[in-house]
Amino acid sequence: MFAQTPIIAYQRLSLPMESDSGISITIKRIDQVHSTISGNKWFKLKYNLIKAKSLGYSQLLSFGGAYSNHIDALAHAAYDFGFESIGIIRGDELAGRPLNPTLSRAQALGMRLEFISRADYRLKHTDNYTTELKARYPNAYIIPEGGSNALAVKGCEEMLTEADQRNFDVIVCAVGTGGTFSGLINASGHGQSLIGFSALKGDFLIEPVQGWTGSAKHNWAIYDDSLFGGYGKFNKTLEAFIELMNKKYELPLEPIYTGKAFYRMLAMIEQGNIAKGSRILFMHTGGLQAFDRSK
Ligand SMILES: *Cc1c(COP(=O)(O)O)cnc(C)c1O
Numbered sequence: 001m002f003a004q005t006p007i008i009a010y011q012r013l014s015l016p017m018e019s020d021s022g023i024s025i026t027i028k029r030i031d032q033v034h035s036t037i038s039g040n041k042w043f044k045l046k047y048n049l050i051k052a053k054s055l056g057y058s059q060l061l062s063f064g065g066a067y068s069n070h071i072d073a074l075a076h077a078a079y080d081f082g083f084e085s086i087g088i089i090r091g092d093e094l095a096g097r098p099l100n101p102t103l104s105r106a107q108a109l110g111m112r113l114e115f116i117s118r119a120d121y122r123l124k125h126t127d128n129y130t131t132e133l134k135a136r137y138p139n140a141y142i143i144p145e146g147g148s149n150a151l152a153v154k155g156c157e158e159m160l161t162e163a164d165q166r167n168f169d170v171i172v173c174a175v176g177t178g179g180t181f182s183g184l185i186n187a188s189g190h191g192q193s194l195i196g197f198s199a200l201k202g203d204f205l206i207e208p209v210q211g212w213t214g215s216a217k218h219n220w221a222i223y224d225d226s227l228f229g230g231y232g233k234f235n236k237t238l239e240a241f242i243e244l245m246n247k248k249y250e251l252p253l254e255p256i257y258t259g260k261a262f263y264r265m266l267a268m269i270e271q272g273n274i275a276k277g278s279r280i281l282f283m284h285t286g287g288l289q290a291f292d293r294s295k
Contacts, residue, residue, distance in 0.1 A: 001080055002046045005158055006033055011284075013249055015266070022277040023269055026168070027251065030159060031258075031286035037080070039286020040180040041073030043159055044152035045143075049081055051151060052141035061086040061133065061140040062147065063124050066094055067102050067256075067290040070147045075106035085111040086140060088133075090121040102290055148179025153212045156183025159283065165189025168281035170274060172197070172265050174257035175222055178205045180285060182212035185220050195268070196222040197261035201230040228260055238263060251284075254291045258284055 011027040018024060033042045052060060060083045064071035071087045078085035087106055095115040099107060107113055116124075123129045125144060133142065143149070156179060160171070171188060175181045175196040185194055198205060201224050209222065228234055234255040242259045245251045253259035262282065268274050 001077075002050060008033055011251065013251065015249075017266065017269055021269055021272075021274075023274060023280060024278075025265075025280045025282060027282045027284050028159075028164070029284050031252075031284045031288060033286075036076040037073045038069065038289060039073075039284070040156060040159065041070055041147060041286065042077075043155040043183070044070075044147040044179055045073060045077050046155040046158075047151035048141070048143055048147070048149070048155075049077060049083075052083065053081070055141070057083070057139055057141035059084040059086060059137060059140040060143060061088065061137055062143040063088045063090070063121070063145040065090045066100055068146075069287045069289060070145070071106055071111075072102050072289045074143070074147070075109040075111040078111065079109040085109075086137060087111050087113050088121075088124065089113055089115050090118060091115060092117045092120075144177075146177035146179065148177040148208075150212065152179040153183045153186065156180045157187040158183075160184055160187040160189075162189075164281060165192065167279065168192065169278045170195060170280045171283065172261065172280055173283040174199060174261035174285055174287075175205060176200070176257065178209045178222075179212065180283075181205075181220070181222065182209050184283070185209070185213045185217050188217070188219060192219060194220040195265070195274075196220065197264050198222055198224045199231050199257050199260065201225050223264065225260065227264060232256060234260070252288055253284075254287045256290075257287045 009029045009032060011029055013025045031039045060074060060078045062074050066089060075085055092115045171184055171194045173181055173184055173196055175198045181196045188194055205222050238255055238259055241263050242253045242255060245253055253262055
């Protein structure tokens, strides 16, 4: 399944603003990399699953919120690859309720769902919690929340090809935990710069991204989500924008990651904050599973 990276399509947009600024926007449709393991999660899981298999683990375990794209991808990948899977889900109040589409699909694929309180969820990456989990699931290969670790970063380096290094000046990507963006930084070519739009508020990403990329590269910036107010928050303007991009340009976006990033990229261009004539590559990282559009 991971033996060969599928060929990924490019979508050229012709927005009115492009001709004014001489800027061109191309979208790399990573969302189409696989029929069920969507977007950047395919690249993030690749080397983790290969390692888990080679070490003889029979289960994959990870963490996420109720709509998590990572949990969705993990459930599919585990099923396809012959692992059992366990999802530790934030929010013990969800335990007695009907499952949302993300979780019911994960469960139908065989994922065992364990709901924990928000307080416990915050402790999920502490040593105590990890020790306890390992005792309960000795056969599980544990993947951090959002799937980001060194092997995920290595996988995401493969999202950029040599042609991408030559053909584009600016790489734009939505950021959650920073693993994907770090891979792109590592794979970026001479003279390229990268802009990340975080789905969250705060500047907590600088440190992990520096850790995954080394201090050698300074060709990147991450902007936090002060504009829309933080993770999962969106408004009518963003919804209308997503609707328009889908109808008029056949570009399906969602309001957590890609929709916000695309909106904010266009705002930056309009404000003159991206150099005239730049050839932009926008990474469509997926995330459509939770929003009922074609995946
Ligand atoms: C998970 C996800 C991201 C963020 O990836 P990180 O590696 O956690 O930064 C971006 N876009 C989409 C659609 C995602 O599902």
